[in-house]
Amino acid sequence: LKQFKMKTAFNLVMVLLFSIAMTPMMAQQQSPNTIVVYGSAEKVVEPDEIVMTLTLQEFSDNNTGMKKLIDQLEADLLRVAKSVGVSSNAVLIDNINGYSNYGGYDGTPE
Template sequence: MNNNKFFGLVALFVLMAGVGQAQSTQDKELVKKIEVYGKAEKEIIPDEIYFSVTLKEYIGDDKRKVEIDKLERELYNAVRKIGVAEEDFQIENVFGYNYDQYWRNKKKDREDFLAQKQYRVKFENLNNINRLFEYLDPKGIQHANISEYSHSQIERYRRELKVEALRNAKEKAEYLLLGIDEKRGEVLEVQEMDNDYQQPVMYKARSMAMMDMAESGGMQAPQIDFQTIKIKYEVRAVFKIL
C-alpha cells in the first residue's frame, strides 16, 4: 500500500469518528429534561436539652460565707427530685474569684475567696428547668443558660426529610409537565442543597437578676421563649422528559 492510500484511509477514519462524535454530542443535546427543587420540613420539640448553671459562694446578710458545698448539695438534691439521672448531671468547671477586699488590699484572704462551680444538666423537658429553680438559692446562682439542644431521633428525621424532599421534586416535575402534555422520565441528576435547623430556645439568667427576684419576694420560675426545632431540607433534581 502506497503512502497516498494509507493517508487516505486514515483521513476517512478520522472523518467518520468526528461525525460519530458530533452525532453523539447532538443526541445528548437533544435530550429533553426538566429541573426542579424539592423541599421538606418538620418541626419537632427537643427532648435533649443541656442546661449550664454556675453556682457561686456569696456573703450572706449575717456576713458569713455561704459555702459552695451547700449550694452544690441543693443543686444535686434538686435534679434528683426532678428525676434527672445521675449520669446526666456533671461538673463542667471549677473556678473562683476574690472578693472586693482582695483587690483593695492586694492580699489573698480565704474568707474573701468566693469559689464557683459550673454544672451541666441534661433535661428531656423544658418545664423541668423552671422546676429546678424552685429548689435553688437564687443568690447562689451566678449564671444559667441553655448551652445545647437536640432530639434523640434527629438523624432519623433528617433521613426521612431527605427522601420526602426528593419525592416533592418528583411530584413537582410531574404536575409541571402535565401542563404541556409531557411525562416525567428517569432522574438524571440529584443535588442536596445546604440545609440546617434553627435554634429553638433562648434562656439566659445572671446573678443580679436572680438576686432581684429573691429580694422581690422569692425565686419565681423564669419565662422561657420556646420554639420548636425546624428541620428543613432542599434538593435539586433533573428529570428526563419522555
C-alpha cells in the first residue's frame, strides 16, 4: 500500500466493501409473482351401450305342470325390455345352443 496514494487506497477499499455488500443482494433474485391452483373435474356421461348376458332355460312350472318353452321366455324378455324403454331392435340374441341336463338339477330348491 506504500505505492498507492491514500486516496487511491481509500477508493480501492470502498469498491471492495461495496462489492462484498452487493454480493448477497445479487444472490437473492426475486421470483416472479405466481398463483398455483390445483383442481380436478368430473363429467358424468350416460353409457351408449350396455352389454348383459342372460341365460334362458326351459323349465316345468310346478303350479301348472306346464313346460315354459324358450320361445315364451324370449317373448317375455322382449316384453320386459320394451316396458323399460329398450327397443326390440336393440336386443341381440346370440349363441343359441341346446343342452340336456340329464339327472342333474330339476329346478326345485333343496
